[in-house]
Amino acid sequence: MQLRTRTALLVGGTSGIGLGLARRLAAAGTTVVVAGRRTTAVDGLESVTLDVTDPDSVRDARDRVLLAHPDLDLVVTMSGVMLPEDLRDPAHLAAAETTVSVNLLGTIRTLTAFVPHLVERGGGDIVTVSSGIAFLPFPLMPTYGASKAGVHAYTEALRAQLAGTGVEVTELVPPAVATAGQEKVNPAALPLEDYLDEIWDLLTQNPTPPEILVRAVHQHRWAEKDGTYAELVARRSQALNTLPGRA
Structure with missing residues (x-):
């Protein structure tokens, strides 16, 4: 994938891996737009x-970006919680619904908004973000x-459906990465x-x-094949x- 002199939108690119990738793209000469609920902390990037989680917000952002x-x-979908x-506690359902709305439906809403544009222009790239946890709970x-397992399955289907359109689909599969305090709870975070x-x-x-697998995520991605899953x-x-x- 050519990552220089592109025009890229990173949804969820206002922090963490997304912001880091946005800055690298900008340094390489790509025009970068980052999107998120809070954008005031993004220095030097549009x-x-x-x-x-809001279909109207997704459509409004699409219209403004494409105008x-x-x-x-290049569209990268990074939003996640x-x-x-x-x-054992029925109250967990609220967290479950939020997680699905952001991680899975948020990805689907974003792609639904931007896929027609990429197909109409006859080419481009989509990068989705799943997780090593999609393969090893x-x-x-x-x-x-x-x-995240749903994002993986959706990405596979999207790639198949866009075959021949000139739009390529790539899945980023991160391991634990030292952002948002991960380094404090997981010393193995990259x-x-x-x-x-x-x-x-x-x-x-x-x-x-088709899948971007760094070395640290191989143990997650291939646990079943390697016999280490259980x-x-x-x-x-x-x-x-x-x-x-529970202690």
């Missing part, structure tokens, strides 16, 4: 307010894993700049792999002891 940038040819849930965050270095090298390959899920289940009354 921004647009977009709430992926200003009719040559938009990670919420712990106690499945983290029981403390059950709906997060389910929503430093952000190291992660960005690795995905940049993979994204710029020609042809670009052991790793059991190990990750120890985090359930952090729930009230």
